[in-house]
Amino acid sequence: MALLELRDVSRAFGGLQVVNGLDLEVGEGEVVSVIGPNGAGKTTVFNLITGIFRPDSGEIVFEGNTVSGLAPHTITTRGIARTFQTLRLFLNMTVLENVMVATYGHTRASIVESMLQLPRSRREDKEVRKLAEEKLAFFGQRLMGYRWDQPAYSLSYANRRRLEIARAMATGARLLLLDEPAAGMNPVETHEMTELIGKLRDDGGYTILVIEHDMHVVEGISDRVVALDYGVKIAEGSFDEVATNPRVEEAYLGLRKAQTK
Amino acid sequence: MVGPNLQGGVPPGPGVVDQPRVGVDEWVANVDERREAQRGLTGLVRRGWERVPPAGRLVLLLGPFAVFPFVTNEGNLFRYGLITVIYALLAIGLNVVVGFAGLLDLGYVAFFGFGAYLYGIMASGHSGHHLQVEIAIPIAVVVTALVGLLLGLTSWRLLGDYLAIVTLFFLQAFVIFVNNANGGPSDFAYPFVGRVDLTGGANGLDQIDPLNFFGYHITTTKGYYFYTLISLALLMTMLYFVNKSRTGRAWRALREDPLAAEVMSMPVNRLKLLAFMFGAATAGFTGTIFGAVQSGAFPGDYDVGLLITIYAIVILGGLGSIGGVVIGALVVNGAPELLRSSSNARFLFYGVILLALLVAIRPWYRLVVVLLGTVAFGAIVHAVVVAAWPRGTAGHVQGGGAFGRALDHWVLIPTHVDRIAGWAYFVLILAALVLTLVRGWWRTIALIPTLYLASFVWENKLIEQVSGATRLILLGALLVVIMNVRPAGIFGTSRVEIV
Numbered sequence: 001m002a003l004l005e006l007r008d009v010s011r012a013f014g015g016l017q018v019v020n021g022l023d024l025e026v027g028e029g030e031v032v033s034v035i036g037p038n039g040a041g042k043t044t045v046f047n048l049i050t051g052i053f054r055p056d057s058g059e060i061v062f063e064g065n066t067v068s069g070l071a072p073h074t075i076t077t078r079g080i081a082r083t084f085q086t087l088r089l090f091l092n093m094t095v096l097e098n099v100m101v102a103t104y105g106h107t108r109a110s111i112v113e114s115m116l117q118l119p120r121s122r123r124e125d126k127e128v129r130k131l132a133e134e135k136l137a138f139f140g141q142r143l144m145g146y147r148w149d150q151p152a153y154s155l156s157y158a159n160r161r162r163l164e165i166a167r168a169m170a171t172g173a174r175l176l177l178l179d180e181p182a183a184g185m186n187p188v189e190t191h192e193m194t195e196l197i198g199k200l201r202d203d204g205g206y207t208i209l210v211i212e213h214d215m216h217v218v219e220g221i222s223d224r225v226v227a228l229d230y231g232v233k234i235a236e237g238s239f240d241e242v243a244t245n246p247r248v249e250e251a252y253l254g255l256r257k258a259q260t261k
Numbered sequence: 262m263v264g265p266n267l268q269g270g271v272p273p274g275p276g277v278v279d280q281p282r283v284g285v286d287e288w289v290a291n292v293d294e295r296r297e298a299q300r301g302l303t304g305l306v307r308r309g310w311e312r313v314p315p316a317g318r319l320v321l322l323l324g325p326f327a328v329f330p331f332v333t334n335e336g337n338l339f340r341y342g343l344i345t346v347i348y349a350l351l352a353i354g355l356n357v358v359v360g361f362a363g364l365l366d367l368g369y370v371a372f373f374g375f376g377a378y379l380y381g382i383m384a385s386g387h388s389g390h391h392l393q394v395e396i397a398i399p400i401a402v403v404v405t406a407l408v409g410l411l412l413g414l415t416s417w418r419l420l421g422d423y424l425a426i427v428t429l430f431f432l433q434a435f436v437i438f439v440n441n442a443n444g445g446p447s448d449f450a451y452p453f454v455g456r457v458d459l460t461g462g463a464n465g466l467d468q469i470d471p472l473n474f475f476g477y478h479i480t481t482t483k484g485y486y487f488y489t490l491i492s493l494a495l496l497m498t499m500l501y502f503v504n505k506s507r508t509g510r511a512w513r514a515l516r517e518d519p520l521a522a523e524v525m526s527m528p529v530n531r532l533k534l535l536a537f538m539f540g541a542a543t544a545g546f547t548g549t550i551f552g553a554v555q556s557g558a559f560p561g562d563y564d565v566g567l568l569i570t571i572y573a574i575v576i577l578g579g580l581g582s583i584g585g586v587v588i589g590a591l592v593v594n595g596a597p598e599l600l601r602s603s604s605n606a607r608f609l610f611y612g613v614i615l616l617a618l619l620v621a622i623r624p625w626y627r628l629v630v631v632l633l634g635t636v637a638f639g640a641i642v643h644a645v646v647v648a649a650w651p652r653g654t655a656g657h658v659q660g661g662g663a664f665g666r667a668l669d670h671w672v673l674i675p676t677h678v679d680r681i682a683g684w685a686y687f688v689l690i691l692a693a694l695v696l697t698l699v700r701g702w703w704r705t706i707a708l709i710p711t712l713y714l715a716s717f718v719w720e721n722k723l724i725e726q727v728s729g730a731t732r733l734i735l736l737g738a739l740l741v742v743i744m745n746v747r748p749a750g751i752f753g754t755s756r757v758e759i760v
Contacts, residue, residue, distance in 0.1 A: 050524055052520070052523075052524065071528070072523045072524050073524070073525075073526045073527055073529070076524060076526040081524075082524060088518050088520065089517075089518075089521070090513065090517035090518060090521065090522075091517060092513075092517055093510070093513055093514065093517065097510055101510040101511060101513075101514045101522075101527070102525040102526060103507075103526075104507060104510075104511050104525070104526050104527045106526075109506065109507055110508075111503060111506075111508045111539070114502055114503050114506030114507065114508055115499040115502055115503050116499070116502075117502050121502075121507075124507065125505070125506060125507075128507070168525075171526050
């Protein structure tokens with residue numbers, strides 16, 4: 001059974017149909033890439049899945065339960081976490097806090113318990129710290145020890161991207177939605193990101209849905225590729241199948257170029 | 262930058278690049294430390310402060326407050342001590358709303374008033390009820406928190422400016438309500454009880470019962486002072502724990518980026534309401550103290566003026582800093598009180614100028630030129646005037662001890678000064694404007710006579726009015742200087758906006 005399923009999902013902004021009757025399945029343990037030219041509706045799909053927008057019609061099913069219409073924080077607690085195309089870290093909080101804060105949905109201590117440092121609050125704080133350290137350790141040397149007390153703004157761009165992934169992992173999600181994880185990175189960092197996504201699936205056990213423009217990355221990570229244009233799925237399959245699909249070429253290069261090729 | 266492998270299609274693996282490089286990773290990560298290392302004295306003080314364990318910091322901050330009642334008299338304890346601590350308590354509640362959760366709540370003071378009136382209605386000669394304090398205070402706190410919840414619910418979706426408008430309206434509505442709810446003929450008839458005098462209207466709600474815990478009466482200022490101080494210490498401790506906990510982290514995340522917080526599993530709206538309620542409850546609790554201290558609640562005490570004062574305290578101390586509010590309250594409440602005496606005011610006047618010069622003038626030799634130049638300029642002017650027009654130096658500096666006597670030989674104090682001082686004031690303002698127009702060495706040179714003129718105006722005109730407007734001008738100048746030295750507040754950590 002698919003972990004995540006979008007059934008005939010549509011969403012319009014005013015007269016603009018951004019996502020139109022989209023069907024999408026992501027199986028357990030799969031890495032699925034969503035590609036498409038700018039404005040194809042990729043990020044909107046992410047916003048629909050995470051509950052930032054509600055679909056006008058259709059249904060989004062996660063682990064067999066409908067999640068469309070739930071509040072974003074509920075959806076995240078159910079097990080879907082995302083990163084943002086334009087980084088949205090809590091810049092003035094420390095690196096460790098950025099990760100710790102994402103466990104909110106799975107901790108229970110009330111404000112009174114925290115105020116009085118009752119046992120549950122203290123126990124949870126310890127657990128959360130340990131969990132956050134584990135998640136950060138997943139990134140090896142890159143996010144290690146000595147910089148965990150620093151505010152997140154002191155991190156380099158690539159490390160901010162890594163931190164966002166660590167934060168998404170800390171929500172306890174099984175499905176990670178990565179919105180252009182390699183955007184703005186240099187070739188070395190891009191390469192590392194490719195390896196990291198593989199490691200997230202193999203060692204971390206995550207299912208991953210990723211939006212990416214860098215075709216090297218897409219080729220390197222994807223079990224399956226889905227191509228969108230004008231909110232409609234125009235191709236789906238292995239990287240090679242999609243990359244050679246004439247409709248995909250047309251979407252990326254324009255009609256005439258695709259024909260003359 | 263990365264090496265020859267770039268052209269080869271697949272870039273090299275991570276093993277190759279683990280050394281620090283300019284612009285990435287370690288180098289960027291250490292920016293703060295390098296900047297910190299250069300900062301000299303402030304850096305030193307800050308590093309020292311950060312080494313003190315949290316409990317030690319609390320003692321350092323509040324210890325002097327605990328000693329204060331034993332070295333001062335009743336009146337001073339009330340003006341400097343009790344009011345400062347009450348302000349600090351209020352500011353801590355506001356700090357949760359504004360500093361942690363980032364909600365611009367301009368109705369905050371209404372909750373303060375609400376607590377005072379509520380306690381007054383439950384326990385005062387005015388209302389005729391005399392409920393036990395042990396019951397009345399919890400009720401007042403809980404009800405105020407619920408009102409905070411209600412106000413929060415109405416502004417469920419509002420943030421920033423819009424929230425500010427709604428809450429400011431709430432404050433105004435509160436003030437108007439308490440001004441009018443005196444059971445007069447035009448007043449509202451409440452369900453069940455009919456037309457009753459709730460608040461005493463513009464005359465206030467008087468004869469509020471003093472605090473009385475299980476037979477222990479608090480009757481003296483000292484008693485109230487320690488009660489408030491202990492409350493403040495407890496609240497600061499609890500807030501310190503909250504700040505480090507799940508809820509505190511979530512509040513700060515909400516301040517940083519509400520959307521990201523929501524998507525990272527935090528129920529943003531519920532957290533906003535919680536912050537609102539926490540702030541309201543703190544203000545309500547402080548209100549019960551204030552009502553009992555004054556043995557009355559008066560509409561004029563809970564207006565926009567107090568709101569601005571509390572905001573100034575929070576911002577001065579550093580948004581989101583728990584210890585900062587104590588220092589903020591001390592400066593904002595203490596400074597104007599100290600300024601009532603003219604020799605204190607004189608020290609502050611010259612101190613502020615000196616501090617401003619220290620901050621504003623770089624490099625150091627310009628500062629030396631300005632300071633020495635001003636002293637020399639004054640001495641020369643004084644000498645010339647002594648020779649040419651003896652009446653120009655016939656007056657004397659009022660008080661000030663050795664410093665005052667030294668000033669006597671430097672600044673001109675004519676005997677009949679009114680008209681000259683008026684003109685000098687006018688010219689001083691012009692000179693200050695001119696200063697903003699010139700640059701470089703011209704400014705340095707123009708500063709010298711301007712500074713001399715400023716001290717002339719101060720000694721001849723402003724110092725006489727020190728209990729009035731001058732006091733507030735000075736306080737304003739002090740705040741401007743402090744905020745320039747530490748833009749994020751005294752205890753605040755500098756924030757960056759999203760880039």
